[in-house]
Amino acid sequence: MGAYLPLFVALPLLAGFACLLLKRAAPRAAPWLSVASMLGLLALAAVAVARRDAGVTFAGGWGVSGWGGNGGADDVVFVVGIALVLDGLSRLFLLLVALVGTASAVYALRYLEPEAGRPLFHVLFNLLVAGMNGALLAGDLFNLYVFVEVASIASYGLVAYRTGGTEIEAAFKYLVLGTLASTAILVGVTVLYAATGYLNMADLGVAIAGGAVPRLPLLFAAALFLFGFGTKTAAMPFHAWLPDAHPSAPAPISAMLSGLLIKTLGIYALARVFFVVVGADEQVRLILTLLGCLSMWGGVLLAQAQDDLKRILAYHSVSQMGYVLIAFGVGTWLGVAAGLFHAVNHALFKSALFLSSGSLERLTGTRRLSEMGGIFRRAPATSVGLVGACLSIAGIPPFNGFWSKLLILIALVSAGQPVVALLAAGAALMTLVTFVKVQRKAVFGALPARLANAREVPAAMYLPVLALVVLCLLSGLLWPLGVDGVIGAAASSLRAGAGERPAASEYIESVHGRGSR
Amino acid sequence: MRSDRDGLSAIVQVVARWTLVMIVVYGLAVACFGHLTPGGGFAGGVALACGFVLATLAFGGGSGPAAALHRRVAALEASGALAFLGLAALGWTAGHFLQAWTPRGAAFTLVSAPFLVLINLAILLKVGAGLFAGFMVLVLFDRGLAPTGGGEGET
Structure with missing residues (x-):
């Protein structure tokens, strides 16, 4: 071999x-x-x-x-x-x-x-x-x-x-x-x-x-x-x-x-x-947990103040890596597996989100959320991709983000760290808030007059995003099948x-x- | 004021023509004997790149012998990398990627390990062209930052 x-x-x-x-x-x-x-x-x-x-x-x-x-x-x-x-x-x-x-x-x-x-x-x-x-x-x-x-x-x-x-x-x-x-x-x-x-x-x-x-x-x-x-x-x-x-x-x-x-x-x-x-002894794991909590909350809070879509996504990468670090900080098999699962899921939905942000920039000519809006009718495929990825990162079932965050919470609680679990749940709520805002401002709402002639991006640009969103959905629905063979x-x-x-x-x-x- | 297309004076150009040959040969020798003496493809490549830099300084970048090199530097670098990959991939015929697949010669001679000579030459090309490209990028960057378009000595 x-x-x-x-x-x-x-x-x-x-x-x-x-x-x-x-x-x-x-x-x-x-x-x-x-x-x-x-x-x-x-x-x-x-x-x-x-x-x-x-x-x-x-x-x-x-x-x-x-x-x-x-x-x-x-x-x-x-x-x-x-x-x-x-x-x-x-x-x-x-x-x-x-x-x-x-x-x-x-x-x-x-x-x-x-x-x-x-x-x-x-x-x-x-x-x-x-x-x-x-x-x-x-x-x-x-x-x-x-x-x-x-x-x-x-x-x-x-x-x-x-x-x-x-x-x-x-x-x-x-x-x-x-x-x-x-x-x-x-x-x-x-x-x-x-x-x-x-x-x-x-x-x-x-x-x-x-x-x-x-x-x-x-x-x-x-x-x-x-x-x-x-x-x-x-x-x-x-x-x-x-x-x-x-x-x-x-x-x-x-x-x-x-x-x-x-x-x-x-x-x-x-x-x-x-x-x-x-060797990840107790001290190392404590530091990983602390770094994780700081990243999780720091990233999500800094993202709230941003208007640039790509910067919001970037701050959320910091925040989502925090989840992986606290899961590693637990140190048990379940914690490590949940952390890796979340890292995999994050790779799928965050790349879909960044690719969508490129399509949106192409469609609207801006990265500022405040100048976007209502493109659902003009560009349905791009919109569906973006919404799917937003649901994944926000942790809405049955998308994959929900399951990996849930597994991290279970690992934290079963390892006797309820406070960290609460912090993680709170940061997940804040993530949900951000991405509801992103959807609301970018995809739904009123179409600005200057975007009345916006046209859907080429298929080679929305198909990769849709494929990643389908993978997010599949890994959310089918993850119990892959746990032993791949993540485990x-x-x-x-x-x-x-x-x-x-x-x-x-x-x-x-x-x-x-x-x- | 001299245009940088002209290169330096005739004295420098004559001396550079002589030393250039020696520098290139030295770079090649350092690379070829890399498995026997200190040196190798990287060290030889650095010597070669110094030769290229000398050629550019002496003869100017816009015309002359260095100009042909400028146009092909990316292709040369890519060829070096691809030659290395190709030589390494042939190692699979002997069992492993990067395996020495050539026959062995007598110890302590140039052909004791022909594979190493070939690999070192590929590295020479890659490093020589790569470092030279880095030098040129710095020159271009400097010109981009100097709106007068001239050298620093003129201001």
């Missing part, structure tokens, strides 16, 4: 650089190359999830022979290469990246049509996907860092893509904070490497569980990771870049950034590093059960069980 894993990184890289090479020969091929690479990734991820593949493969599995040996296969002492690890958690996120990536690439076909001759967008888009997939598969902390940087640098470029004053300012702010975060991550990796001599996450997890790292360096590394990956997640004290950066990017990229990037570089990496490597497998990969040391997780077993050859 697993020989195909490098394809998850190689395929988008191939598409990205082919876009650049074909700039003159076939300038209109770039958008289609992006769609093709995303469809290929979707097929690969679907196969991985359906077969429940797990285990290790090496990019560059170079056998190191014994001294004086002939270098033949019989003489191999150990294998050197970049370990790529597939487990329940990375499968889930790979599928998510492919789903949202496909929707965004299809949306970009028509959305970016006026700029079809410029392949730069598609080069960066594919690099972003390659970086995220690489981070999901990396088996060691250093490659995790490298791929986090690849994806981050591509995203800085994409935020600045429109090259207006606001965009450059947002990208610069994002660049500075993002680089600080990456540096903190690198220093954290260095501390753990100096203390143990390992970079491999599974080996590190076992070594740290065995007490290989003294308490102070371990806390220092944990703090650096919390800051670094917390910034990538845009958790509340580290969120300042997100409300500028995400709205500045073109709509398909806002969808990728808010839907995927803060989860693959933030949530996934936090989960991996804290549950597998450093991801949670088990992090945590065999409440209170166990990280060394017991299935991730480490799958690396150590099949990795040595």
Whole structure:
């Protein structure tokens, strides 16, 4: 198994650089190359999830022979290469990246049509996907860092893509904070490497569980990771870049950034590093809960004051990541599973919302809610997509947002944290209020005179949104079927059960069980 | 005032023509012998990019030998990356992505590991063109910020 894993990184890289090479020969091929690479990734991820593949493969599995040996296969002492690890958690996120990536690439076909001759967008888009997939598969902390940087640098470029004053300012702010975060991550990796001599996450997890790292360096590394990956997640004290950066990017990229990037570089990496490597003891979980509560309420309150639709959505990304953090803070299997479920749901509905915001901007020529209104009759498909996504994020049954928020509440109450549960329920109510307002102002109400001739966006722009909304509905209705196979497998990969040391997780077993050859 | 299309004086251009050859050869050597001596594709690529920068400074960006390079820098960079991917993908024929699939030669010679030489050359192209593109972007950015359109020395 697993020989195909490098394809998850190689395929988008191939598409990205082919876009650049074909700039003159076939300038209109770039958008289609992006769609093709995303469809290929979707097929690969679907196969991985359906077969429940797990285990290790090496990019560059170079056998190191014994001294004086002939270098033949019989003489191999150990294998050197970049370990790529597939487990329940990375499968889930790979599928998510492919789903949202496909929707965004299809949306970009028509959305970016006026700029079809410029392949730069598609080069960066594919690099972003390659970086995220690489981070999901990396088996060691250093490659995790490298791929986090690849994806981050591509995203800085994409935020600045429109090259207006606001965009450059947002990208610069994002660049500075993002680089600080990456540096903190690198220093954290260095501390753990100096203390143990390992970079491999599974080996590190076992070594740290065995007490290989003294308490102070371990806390220092944990703090650096919390800051670094917390910034990538845009958790509340580290969120300042997100409300500028995400709205500045073109709509398909806002969808990728808010839907995927803060989860693959933030949530996934936090989960991996804290549950597998450093260990999520009570202190860490308390901090996660505090950060979560702060993000949940801070994001939702700051969103109330906004009039720009994309900024409202961006602040809600901060708020929704808060739910995932408090769920991780619970630390039980149910808590982790509920948090991951919510992260998946958020990826689906937030990317649908950002894509809708792009369509609305195209339809109405503005992002200000106060200048929109009554477009339901003019653009029914766009409106249905937006309303569906709003219902999902607001937590209206039977949409998926309701179930994951409910599961988080159940996990909180059953772990004896009723106060946090109350806070979460309150923030959910505030989210509902915001998105009722968004619907009321954007879709229903009176049509302003200047929009009397507004026309529905092309099908390639509303179909991806509708597809994501249908996925929201399906994952809301059918989630009990997928809990064991997909979400549960991801949670088990992090945590065999409440209170166990990280060394017991299935991730480490799958690396150590099949990795040595 | 000199237009930046002219490049620098004839003395500089003559010296640059000589040193340019040496810099490019040095970059290639650092890359090719990367598996035997300190260096490799990245270090060689940095040397190569310095050569490109020298060519631009000496001969100007608008015309001359550097101009052809300017038009193709993106394609060169993409070719380097695609060559790396292609070489790595051929590794599947030997079992793994990025596996050394070429036959081995005698130890401590250039062809002891032909795969590494090829990979290093691909990296040389990617890094050389990439760093040079970065240099050009900075130059363009500087011009964009200077509304007079001239260099800083003229104001």
